[in-house]
Amino acid sequence: MRYFYHMQFVRVVGQQELKKHFITEIKSGNIAHARLFYGKPGYGALPLALAFVGYLFCDQRQENDSCGVCPSCLKVQKLQHPDLHFSYPTVQTDANKSTLLIDQWREQVNENPYFTELDWLRRIDPKERNMIISVHESQDIIKRLSLKAYEGGYKAMIIWLPESMNPQAANKLLKILEEPTPKTVFILVADSHESMLRTILSRTQVVRVPKIDDDEMKVYLRNSEKMESSAIERVVIQGDGDFIQAMSAIDSMDDSATNRDWFIKLMRVSYRKDVLGMLDWAEEVSGATKDRQKVFLEYALHMVRQSMLKNYTGDQLTRLTQDEEVFLANFARFITGNNLREFMLTFSDSHYYIERNANSKILFTNISFQVMRYIHAA
Numbered sequence: 001m002r003y004f005y006h007m008q009f010v011r012v013v014g015q016q017e018l019k020k021h022f023i024t025e026i027k028s029g030n031i032a033h034a035r036l037f038y039g040k041p042g043y044g045a046l047p048l049a050l051a052f053v054g055y056l057f058c059d060q061r062q063e064n065d066s067c068g069v070c071p072s073c074l075k076v077q078k079l080q081h082p083d084l085h086f087s088y089p090t091v092q093t094d095a096n097k098s099t100l101l102i103d104q105w106r107e108q109v110n111e112n113p114y115f116t117e118l119d120w121l122r123r124i125d126p127k128e129r130n131m132i133i134s135v136h137e138s139q140d141i142i143k144r145l146s147l148k149a150y151e152g153g154y155k156a157m158i159i160w161l162p163e164s165m166n167p168q169a170a171n172k173l174l175k176i177l178e179e180p181t182p183k184t185v186f187i188l189v190a191d192s193h194e195s196m197l198r199t200i201l202s203r204t205q206v207v208r209v210p211k212i213d214d215d216e217m218k219v220y221l222r223n224s225e226k227m228e229s230s231a232i233e234r235v236v237i238q239g240d241g242d243f244i245q246a247m248s249a250i251d252s253m254d255d256s257a258t259n260r261d262w263f264i265k266l267m268r269v270s271y272r273k274d275v276l277g278m279l280d281w282a283e284e285v286s287g288a289t290k291d292r293q294k295v296f297l298e299y300a301l302h303m304v305r306q307s308m309l310k311n312y313t314g315d316q317l318t319r320l321t322q323d324e325e326v327f328l329a330n331f332a333r334f335i336t337g338n339n340l341r342e343f344m345l346t347f348s349d350s351h352y353y354i355e356r357n358a359n360s361k362i363l364f365t366n367i368s369f370q371v372m373r374y375i376h377a378a
């Protein structure tokens with residue numbers, strides 16, 4: 001799934017009420033010096049923080065959003081505005097500082113600003129060691145904010161996952177929260193606020209970022225993902241107000257569409273004894289990852305079982321999507337008591353061999369030839 005983020009409110013999924021609230025606050029010019037957003041990452045606290053800064057910095061604010069095209073907006077969008085600073089947890093090494101990882105940070109946020117602590121850790125450290133915001137980082141935050149604003153307006157510091165500050169780091173930061181430099185806005189973006197120092201909490205305006213409203217999630221998916229309404233319904237239910245969860249529901253739907261297409265293609269080319277088509281199919285499936293191939297074989301087993309059920313019980317017991325129903329309405333008669341066992345063995349044995357590093361091109365070619373024999377022996 002492609003996702004382009006423009007640091008505008010319109011790109012943040014849902015959260016209409018908070019957006020309205022922030023816009024009013026920024027327009028009033030009476031802006032809280034330090035705030036803490038907290039909520040699950042999939043609710044969108046970080047994208048909201050970015051859109052907030054985008055609007056605050058925009059040279060040509062629109063009624064309900066930043067303009068997206070002025071020089072400030074363009075710099076914010078690239079995360080290269082000299083007055084927009086970031087701090088985030090890093091793995092402890094000698095020279096550990098957020099600024100050293102700014103390229104990875106830009107990459108992550110531009111790719112998708114809805115991400116978890118684990119996504120970030122995997123990006124910066126293959127060994128997945130512990131991450132913290134250290135006292136050196138706190139010092140660096142203070143140093144960076146002591147500079148005058150380059151563009152003469154506001155300075156903003158977004159601190160992502162402030163709960164990963166150790167007590168020394170948090171205490172160091174308290175000082176600047178207590179005696180802010182003028183026109184400086186702190187946004188702390190936390191998963192939860194329970195583990196935060198009380199002293200920090202008492203100096204920030206605490207904003208709970210709630211679940212995304214189902215209807216707002218629907219609107220977003222309809223406009224941005226161009227999905228059909230039945231698919232949207234399912235994604236919204238599985239997403240449960242969390243956009244990260246919704247995205248993984250979309251991904252698994254993509255997977256099931258691919259499974260279905262591969263299965264149908266296999267059966268068609270094998271039925272027609274189309275050898276070139278069979279080789280082509282084997283080539284395509286063997287290009288996928290091993291895990292993906294195993295998921296397909298599990299799906300093939302499921303479809304064979306469903307075909308058998310359809311033959312014996314009619315439609316009552318089958319668990320099929322509409323597309324699958326249509327396909328199996330014709331195909332199911334090729335799965336009979338004579339070949340069911342062979343079909344099952346072929347798919348389950350192949351699953352076993354993939355696990356043991358069989359050559360997948362040969363393996364899937366064999367599958368297609370076996371399926372051809374079974375169908376014509378039906």
Ligand SMILES: [Zn+2]
Binds near residue numbers: 058067072073
């Ligand atoms: Zn602008």
